[in-house]
Amino acid sequence: ASVGARRVSSTSSVGYASRGAVACSAGKVAVLGAAGGIGQPLSMLVKMLPSVKELSLYDIQGTKGVAADLSHCNTACKVTGYVGEEELTSALEGCDLVIIPAGVPRKPGMTRDDLFNINAGIVKSLATACAEVCPNAILNIISNPVNSTVPICNEVYKAKGITGASARILGVTTLDIVRSNTFLAEECGLDVDQVDVPVIGGHAGVTILPLLSQMRPKVQLENKRIEELTTRIQNAGTEVVEAKAGAGSATLSMAYAAARFAESCLRGLQGDKVYECAYIESSLIPDLEYFASKVQLGPNGVEEVFEVGQVSDFEQQGIEGLIPELKKSIAKGQEFAKN
Numbered sequence: 489a490s491v492g493a494r495r496v497s498s499t500s501s502v503g504y505a506s507r508g509a510v511a512c513s514a515g516k517v518a519v520l521g522a523a524g525g526i527g528q529p530l531s532m533l534v535k536m537l538p539s540v541k542e543l544s545l546y547d548i549q550g551t552k553g554v555a556a557d558l559s560h561c562n563t564a565c566k567v568t569g570y571v572g573e574e575e576l577t578s579a580l581e582g583c584d585l586v587i588i589p590a591g592v593p594r595k596p597g598m599t600r601d602d603l604f605n606i607n608a609g610i611v612k613s614l615a616t617a618c619a620e621v622c623p624n625a626i627l628n629i630i631s632n633p634v635n636s637t638v639p640i641c642n643e644v645y646k647a648k649g650i651t652g653a654s655a656r657i658l659g660v661t662t663l664d665i666v667r668s669n670t671f672l673a674e675e676c677g678l679d680v681d682q683v684d685v686p687v688i689g690g691h692a693g694v695t696i697l698p699l700l701s702q703m704r705p706k707v708q709l710e711n712k713r714i715e716e717l718t719t720r721i722q723n724a725g726t727e728v729v730e731a732k733a734g735a736g737s738a739t740l741s742m743a744y745a746a747a748r749f750a751e752s753c754l755r756g757l758q759g760d761k762v763y764e765c766a767y768i769e770s771s772l773i774p775d776l777e778y779f780a781s782k783v784q785l786g787p788n789g790v791e792e793v794f795e796v797g798q799v800s801d802f803e804q805q806g807i808e809g810l811i812p813e814l815k816k817s818i819a820k821g822q823e824f825a826k827n
């Protein structure tokens with residue numbers, strides 16, 4: 489299989505190009521945290537996907553207004569707003585895909601792990617509801633720290649005896665790919681639609697590892713430039729947090745990336761073979777229970793996890809260097825979920 493190639497063009501990934509085109513319906517999608525900085529633009533982009541028949545917007549505040557607003561857009565998908573815990577079950581009933589950007593974002597000076605104390609509990613309670621109401625839905629986990637929140641969700645499902653769920657519990661790392669593609673296209677003077685950079689590992693600091701040696705098309709870059717670009721990709725979230733100066737983290741680019749990933753998941757559900765990178769439970773790296781990898785999406789979520797493949801010495805060092813931090817974040821999530 490060809491791996492890591494961009495399957496969704498920048499136009500079709502949010503449905504603009506294909507709006508009105510024939511597409512079989514993938515049914516119902518829920519966004520949990522739909523009234524937030526990511527939730528609102530993401531919900532709009534999902535409303536524009538031709539394959540989505542129903543869109544549930546859930547939050548602890550503000551969703552009735554967001555739903556009323558979005559429902560006036562003349563796309564075929566029906567939008568309903570649900571607010572507060574007592575409406576969560578109704579929001580999730582019959583969902584095929586649940587996207588979770590609920591939780592607090594970083595402020596300057598914070599790490600993603602600093603969000604754990606608030607977001608871990610939010611994600612655990614939302615995952616519990618998903619496991620009870622729509623256990624077969626695919627989950628797209630956006631809430632940080634993703635390196636820990638995905639293990640939390642898996643533990644919730646395991647505790648409920650739901651088997652095979654790890655193929656459907658996907659940490660969204662697409663923004664790392666989107667950023668890498670953008671930065672490398674700028675750097676090399678390439679058409680961004682032709683650029684594909686796989687990003688593996690996790691979604692925080694050094695755990696974000698772009699594989700520039702596997703970039704398509706192949707380019708020659710000096711080692712020093714490769715190191716600088718890698719650092720920029722690893723710090724790109726912080727770049728946005730600092731530029732927003734206390735007003736939050738990436739929302740628009742994240743909504744764009746999450747819409748692309750959601751569309752890929754929906755295409756997979758409809759039987760297409762789709763390739764993305766995602767942070768998932770796997771046995772790819774000895775000693776690490778979770779790792780962001782190149783995957784093939786299909787009707788059951790992740791159908792295949794691809795080996796890391798050939799990497800440069802610099803990338804190999806990056807893999808070895810990220811293991812301790814990733815391991816710690818995984819254990820932190822697992823322990824939280826069990827207690």
Ligand code: NAD
Nearest residue numbers: 521523524525526547548589590591592593630631632742
């Ligand atoms: P935000 O504060 O603007 O929005 C969060 C929303 O979650 C709010 O509307 C809030 O009411 C809602 N919420 C809080 N508790 C909830 C609960 N129990 N149930 C449902 N909704 C709840 O934040 P944001 O900028 O949208 O960011 C959301 C999360 O996404 C943060 O944790 C952020 O770090 C993360 N994020 C991840 C990536 C990624 O690449 N995976 C990128 C950007 C941001």
Ligand code: LMR
Nearest residue numbers: 594600632725726737738
């Ligand atoms: C990002 O990469 O933009 C997100 O994880 C948000 C953050 O805190 O940086």
